[in-house]
Amino acid sequence: MEIFVQQIVNGLVLGSIYALVALGYTMVYGILGLINFAHGDITMIGALVALTVAQVMAAAGLPVPLILAAAGAAAILVCAVIGLTVERVAYRPLRRAPRLAPLITAIGVSILLQYSAALVWGKQYIAMPELWVPHKLTLAGAQFTALQLVIFALACLIMAGLILFIRYSRMGRAMRATEQNAEVAGLMGVNTHHVIAFTFVLGSAIGAVAGLMVVLYYGIGHYFMGFMLGLKAFTAAVLGGIGNVGGAVLGGLLLGVIESLASGYIGDLTGGVFGSNYRDVFAFLVLVLVLIFRPSGLLGRHSGDRA
Amino acid sequence: MTGRVPVPWRWLLLAAAVLLVLPFAVEMLFGRAWLRIVDVALLFVMLSLGLNIVVGFAGLLDLGYIAFFAVGAYCYALLASPHFGIHASFLLLLPAGALIAGVFGVLLGAPTLRLRGDYLAIVTLGFGEIIRIFLNNLNRPFNLTNGPQGITLIDPLSVSGFSLAKTHTVAGLSFSGLHNYYYVFLVFVLLTVLISRRLEYSRIGRAWFAIRDDELAAAAMGINTRNLKLTAFAMGATFGGVAGGLFASFQGFVSPESFQLIDSIMVLCMVVLGGMGNVWGVVLGAVLLTTLPEALRYIGPLQQRFLGEVLIDPSDLRMLLFGAALVLMMLFRPNGLWPPAQRRYPATEAGHG
DSSP states (O other), X not given: OHHHHHHHHHHHHHHHHHHHHHHHHHHXXXXXXXXXXXXXXXXXXXXXXXXXXXXXXXXXXXXXXXXXXXXXXXXXXXXXXXXXXXXXXXIGXXXXXXXXXXXXXXXXXXXXXXXXXXXXXXXXXXXXXXXXXXOEEEETTEEEEHHHHHHHHHHHHHHHHHHHHHHHSHHHHXXXXXXXXXXXXXXXXOOHHHHHHHHHHHHHHHHHHHHHXXXXXXXXXXXXXXXXHXXXXXXXXXXXXXXXXXXXXXXXXXXXXXXXXXXXXHHHHTTTSSOGGGHHHHHHHHHHHHHXXXXXXXXXXXXXXXX | OTTOOOOOHHHHHHHHHHHHHHHHHHHHHHOHHHHHHHHHHHHHHHHHHHHHIIIIXXXXXXXXXXXXXXXXXXXXXXXXXXXXXXXXXXXXXXXXXHHHHHHHHHHXXXXXXXXXXXXXXXXXXXXXXXXXXXHHHTTSSSOXXXXXXXXXXXXXXXXXXXXXXXXXXXXTEEEOHHHHHHHHHHHHHHHXXXXXXXXXXXXXXXXXXXXXXXXXXXXXXXXXXXXXXXXXXXXXXXXXHHHHHHHHHXXXXXXXXXXXXXXXXXXXXXXXXXXXXXXXXXXXXHHHHHHHHHHHTTHHHHHHHHHSSOOSOHHHHHHHHHHHHHHHHHHHOTTOSSOOOSOOSOSOSSSOO
C-alpha cells in the first residue's frame, strides 16, 4: 500500500511535467492541426540553457532563489525566440502545402535542434549542480521532497493560469476563434499570423519551464532528452484529446501515474520476467490503445476528420 | 500512356554494362572501402523503395520503417547462426523474413487506419522504438536476441557449399565477398525496381495514388481504402524484411544499434529528397544519401589540417545537414530532386488543350 501511494505521488509529479510539455503540442495542434515534432527538442534546449545558467551562477556562489529565477528566465527567453523562429521559418511558408510537408519540416527542425545542441553542449550527460540538500516530507505514508511539491504546485499554477488566460483574455479569445475557423477569424479582424506565432511562443515558454523542472528533478541533461519527453508528452496530449487544453493536463497526469505504477509493479506482476527497463514501452502502449478505442481522447470532441 | 516511353535497347545495354563493371571500377579507383559503401547503398535503395510504397505511393507517413528491416534481419540472424545452433538456408529464411515483416506491417497498420497521417507518424515511430526496446531487452527470461550485444557469426548466403563471402576466381577475375554481394544485391534491387514500377501502373497503384491525393474522394469512387492501405503497409514491410535478411547475411552481425529512429529518418530522407512517388528519384536519393555522408568523413581530417582541431564532429555535421536538407527541401522543392511526372495518366482524352 505504501508503495502504491508512493508511486502515485511520483507519477503525479512526473505527470505534471508531461502535462506542461503536452500543452505545447495540444495548443499548436488545436490551431494548426500540426504535430510540432520539434516541441520536445525546444524543451530540451530550455533544459540545457537552464542547466548552464545554474552551473555558472552556482559556481559564482549566488543565492539559490536568484539562480532559479535567472535559469528559468533565460530558458523561457531562449525557447520563446526559438519557437517564434521555427514557426516563422519552417511552418508559416507551408501553411497551404500538402499535409505531409509541414510534418517533414518538423522532423527536420527537430534534428537541427538536437544536433545544434550537440554542437553547443556536447553529447555527454551534463550534471546539474546540487543547489540544496533534499528535504524529505512525509504525508499519508508517502515520502516526497520539497522539490517535488514545488514542481507539482508550480505546474498546476501554470496550467490553471493558462486555462484562465485562454478563457478570459482578449488573446485567448482570438486563439479560440482561430482554432475554430482561422479564415473566418481573419475576416473578423483577428490577425491569425500573430495568434499562431503567439501560440508557439507561449507553448515554447511553458516547455522551457518544464525543461527547468526536468533538470532539477533528474539532475542531468542531454542533447537527446527531448525525444522521449516529447513522445510521452504527445501521448499525454492524445490521451486527453489533442487540441484540448484541459485534456492535455488530465492526460499528462494520468500518463505519469500509469507509467509510474506500471514500471513499479511490472517486475512483481510478471515474476521478474519484465523489468522497469520496459518503462518506455507503456507510453506507446497507452497511445496505441487510446487510438484504437477512443481516438478522440478522453476529453476530445468526436469528429471523424480530427481523429 | 505518357511517362512510359520505351527505353531504346542500346541505353539498356549500356546501363547493364556499367552496372556489371561498376564493382571492379569502384575497387580500382577508390578502394575496397568504397565497394562496401556501394553494397550498402544498394541495400538502402531496396529499403527506400519499400518505404516509397508506403509514403510515396499511398501517402502514409511511416517513421518506424527500420523496424521491418530489423524484423527481417533478426529473423535471418536467429535462424542462421550459432546462437540457437540453427543454420537454415536463405532460400527459406528470406521469404520467411519477408512474410513475418509483412505480418508486422499489417499488425501495425490495422489500428492506425482510421487515423490521420500525423497520428500514423507517431504510432509508427513508437512501434519502431518498441521493437528496438524489445530487441535490447529480450535476453531475459531466456536469451532470444542476446540483448545489446547482438548476434554474431551469422551465416553468409551460400548455395550448396558455394559461399558468397569467400573469394572465387572465375575466368581470371577474382570475385571477393563484396563483389559477390554486389551482384546479389543488384539482382534484388532490379527486382524491387521492377515490382515498384509494375505496381505503379497497376490497379492497386492507381488506387494508392487516389488515396494519397484525396482519401474521401477515393473512397467515394468505390476504392476499399482500408484494404489498400493495409496492402501498402504489408508490401513496404515485405521489402524491408527482405533487405533486412540480406543485411544480416552481408554484415554477419546484427545488434539493436543498427535499427534506431535515426535510421528510419535516414530512409525517409532518401525518399523525400529523391522524390516521393518516383521510383527513379528514390533510387537517386538513396544512392546520394549513402555516398555523400561517406564523403563528409573527410571533413574531420580537413578541419584537423586547416583549423588545427576538429571543431565539428563529421557525424554531427551530417545530421545537421540532414535536418537542414529536410526543411529546405520542403520549403523550396517539396516534390524532391526528381519528382514524379505530373500528368501520369491522360486524365481526359478529349479535353485539356
